[in-house]
Amino acid sequence: MPPNLIEIFGCRNHRGSRVMFPLKWKGRTGKKPTRNRGRLSLQRASIAIDRLSRFRFFSASDYRALHDDLGMMDPAVxxxxxxxxxxxKAAIPTHIARTLGILQAEPLAPYRGRKDAPQVLTIGVFVSSLSDPFLRETSYAIATLMRRAGHQIIMADEKSEIEERPRHCIYVAPHEFFFLGNGPAWVRDDVLIDACMYCTAPAHRSEFWHSLHVVLMGQSVITSSRPVAVAFSEVMPSINVIPSVVRDGTMPSETATLEHPLLSGQRWWEDAERPLDLYFFGSASPHRARFFAKHSDRLSNYDSFIYLKKSTSPNKTGGTHFAGAFPQVAQHIARHSRLLINVHRDEFPYFEWHRIVDQAMINGCVAVSEPCFLTPEFQPGIHYLEEETHRLVALAEWALNDADGRDMMAAIAAAGQAAIRDRRSERASAQMIADVLTT
Structure with missing residues (x-):
């Protein structure tokens, strides 16, 4: 991080300077290009280089300043x-923040499929077998959305036979699919030329940049982040889609969910329809730890379920079987809670679909969130509540304790339920995906 970066969010680096957020990307690595051409041996590399040079999140000047071993090589190359x-690291945080702010207000160009495209597509939805359980939920949601629109769906992972993939494929979370397990074997020209990348990592996270060079070699991009979709749409076909939350029978039974160690032996949900006032369920981060530590006294006045999982710690809850059940545990808690407190992983806004929509809205729970990037389908004050971080707990207290707040919660819960069951919106999203697959 440059020593003269003095920005706004209150984290401090080892020099004592205020920095925007604590990214752990590598700066100067000391590595120099060798005779190994790396990804440049791929035919799609030239397309990716051209796209990256026009991609607004990438800064060639920042990249050259951060890495002094490039020599005469072009930064995009x-x-x-x-x-x-x-x-x-490909850009300094202030550049990413400034670009996000600009892109939020810009229109997203629509894409139309080929006129000769078949009405019913056979679509492969791929997700890594080693992916986070919540990302697998995203793949099921995309599959459900397209299946309900009449398309044929094949669910698969990186262990599938590459040569047997269908003509149209969506790769969910490319930062995991193409890099975990057998994923690297799929980074080849004949796969990438038709690949539609469903990008789930926010633009300010290192995961986004770790896979960007492969994403740019693909055919098209889907993302739930509007600013990211706008940026990609300037260099390749890209759409902004919020996936369906209609279940299709892939969920474990309630009995199996209650066997999870986080719920086993408990029966607090039998006391009332919604015995919990509020909950949070997600991975630990410095930003979240500071938030819950600061407000622990006020939150202790309410019946709550707050779970912060350290993603780097050994699994203490019974191995991979129980780890994979985390989404179902979160669903169960949401069904018995009045409010969801949505605290971002860091100081950057982001619309967390899996938490705000797939947990809260579908279960009649109201999300009270830090500011999110706007998405056309769901609006703050109508489908969820939104407030700045330092006033988030006060908003939750108003919603829980004040008569007007409780009325507002009832209206928002009803609006959320109506929005996720809007078949017109669902059909429009499915059509956009079909169009971008056949562009």
Whole structure:
């Protein structure tokens, strides 16, 4: 992080300077390009280089300033060939923040499918077998959305036979699919030329940049983040879609969910329809730890379920079987809670679909969130509540204790339920995906 960066959010680096947020990306690695051409040996690399040079989140000047071993090599060429795989930092945080702010207000160009495209597509929805359980939920949601629109769906992972993939494929969370397990074997020209990437990582996270060079080699992009979709749409077909939350029988039974160690032996949900006032269920981060530590006294006045999982710690809850059941546990808690407190992983806004929509809205729970990037389908004050971080608990207290607040909660819960069951919106989203797959 440059020592003269003095921005706004209150984290401090080892020099004592205020920094925007604590990214752990690599700066200067000391590595120099070798005779190994890396990703440049792929035919799709030239397309990715051209796209990256026009991609507004990437800063060639920042990249050259951060890495003094490029020599005469063009920054875009170096990042596609080597820097992405070396997880090099590609832009300073202020550039990313400024770009996000600008893109939020810009329109997203629509894409239309080919006129000769078949009415019913056979679509492969791929997700890594080693993916986070919540990302697998996203893949099921995309599959459900397209299946309900009449398309044929094949669910698969990186262990599937590459040659047997269908013509149209969506790769959910490319930062995991193409890099975990057998995923690297799929980074080949004949796969990437038709690949539709469902990007789930926010633009300010290192995961986004770790896979960007591969994403740019693909055919198209889907993302639930509108600013990210706008940025991609300037260089390749890209759409902003919130997936369906209609279940299709893939969920474990309630009995199996209650066997999870976080719920086993408890029966607090039998006391009332919604015995919990509020809950949070997610991974731990410094930002979240500071928030809950600061407000622990006020939150202790309410019946709550707050679970912060350290993603780097060993699994203490019974192995991979129980780890995979985390989404169902979160669903069960949401069904018995009045409010969801949505605290972002860091100081950057982001619309967390899996928490605000897939947990809260579908279960009649009201999300009270830090500010999110706007999404056309769901609006703050109508489908969820939104407030700045330092006033978030006060808003939750108003919603729980004040008569007007309780009325507002009832209206928002009803609006959320209506929005996620709007078949017109669902059909429009499915059509956009079909269009971008056949562009």
């Amino acid at each position: 170096h990042f596609i060939g080597y820097g992405g795989d070396e997880r090099r």
